[in-house]
Amino acid sequence: MKVLLTGANGYIGRRLKQTLLNEDVFLRLLVRNPKSLDSNLNAEIVQGDTFDMDSLERALEGIDVAYYLIHSLQHKNYKELDKQSAQNFLDAAIKKGVKRIIYLGGLGVKEHASEHLLSRIETGEILSSRPDKIETIWIRAGVIIGSGSVSFEIIRHVTEKLPIMVTPKWVNTLAQPIGVDDVIAYLNASKDLSIDGNLVVDIGSEKMTYKEMMLACANALGLRRWIFPLPILSIKFSSYWLNLFTPVPYTVARPLIEGLSSEVLIQNDNAKRYFSHIHPMKFNEAVKKAIKEMEENQVLSRWSDAGGGQDMWEKQHKHDPASAVLMDRQSIKLRGIPKETIYCTFCSIGGEEGWFGYDWLWEIRGWMDKMIGGAGLNRGRRDCRQLRIGESVDFWRVEDLSVNERLLLYAQMKIPGKAWLEFKIKGDELVQTAYFSPRGLWGRLYWYILTPVHYLVFRNMIRSILKKAQNDEQTK
Structure with a gap:
């Protein structure tokens, strides 16, 4: 099997790359800057991006399965750029005879989704729009918990720094978090899945509110915390609040906070039907594993890798x-x-x-x-x-x-x-x-x-x- 991985320098991409290198596949990476990769990497490198059709077509030449892990939070025009990037990828994949696209998007219902979540959904819809020409497996995850993930960094920093928290009402919103290792397991298994046509797979563990997640994280850290939600706190205030007390800058915090007002729950049972061998770990287990990796200096990737999305659309030598x-x-x-x-x-x-x-x-x-x-x-x-x-x-x-x-x-x-x-x-x-x-x-x-x-x-x-x-x- 010949596999193309995009977003190989991102948080998920770095971890999936390590998994794929241990698989019996031919691996090719599409990156803007080859110097950002290990020199002894056992993979073929193509320099380019999804806005350069020549390099994109070279990357997709002879590929069976292509992973699409591209997204930007910070560019002011990210919605349109995301759409164009996805359309370019789909067109090039069809032209080069790729059999399957695997895409990681976010949980959420389109009618109630925030602008950021809506962009992720629209990207998935574009990549899935030609089932007559190419299969698309669309994995949808909500809050990803792992060492270095943006969700875990926010929860950990807020929990560690604030013994008493006066929070917005979004802390009572329901979500289904999932450990990053389980996300990688679903993505890896998707390349070998035997199906005809498209498939949307919602993944996650138990239902929890964000308040319950913060208290569970505090417990794993051996801390006692008190949380008091107030309905009067705005999205803008919450974004500045996260900006001050976490590593996440305002321009990343704002779209994430907007998304927290919408429930991100599993809408289908395809994870159990098609991936019955994967049993997602509980939230507490994922948090403890993330903390252990940090303590042992074993963090494989971080949300801020390759600029944390800040330079997703910039050219290499700018x-x-x-x-x-x-x-x-x-x-x-x-x-x-x-x-x-x-x-x-x-x-x-x-x-x-x-x-x-x-x-x-x-x-x-x-x-x-x-x-x-x-x-x-x-x-x-x-x-x-x-x-x-x-x-x-x-x-x-x-x-x-x-x-x-x-x-x-x-x-x-x-x-x-x-x-x-x-x-x-x-x-x-x-x-x-x-x-x-x-x-x-x-x-x-x-x-x-x-x-x-x-x-x-x-x-x-x-x-x-x-x-x-x-x-x-x-x-x-």
């Missing part, structure tokens, strides 16, 4: 520091410290490790970013030791990574322009450069106002990196 017109450059001799140690040290930046000094200034900048709807610092890191291209480090994203040579971070905080932070080993020197491409007069003022702060922070940062690397080398 973020290029060569376009910067302002910079702060620091350099320091390695003093005999192996470059491997220096590299590991600057790649540990962010998250619990912090920013090598003046962390209180970074915290202030993170809160400022949160107040205006940005990501803030509390996205943290997926792994405290390893990095990969496309994943988040606080309010930065890993743009490029060359082992024992270079780390390039792209700023995702709210700023009047574009910014990068680069660490590069050149000969016997570590060169640290902050690049900035300002937008208009305010962008330039922003840079020059912060010049004294940059001098303190960046000058101290490179010295602290060398000092920590030196200490690490001595303790080996």
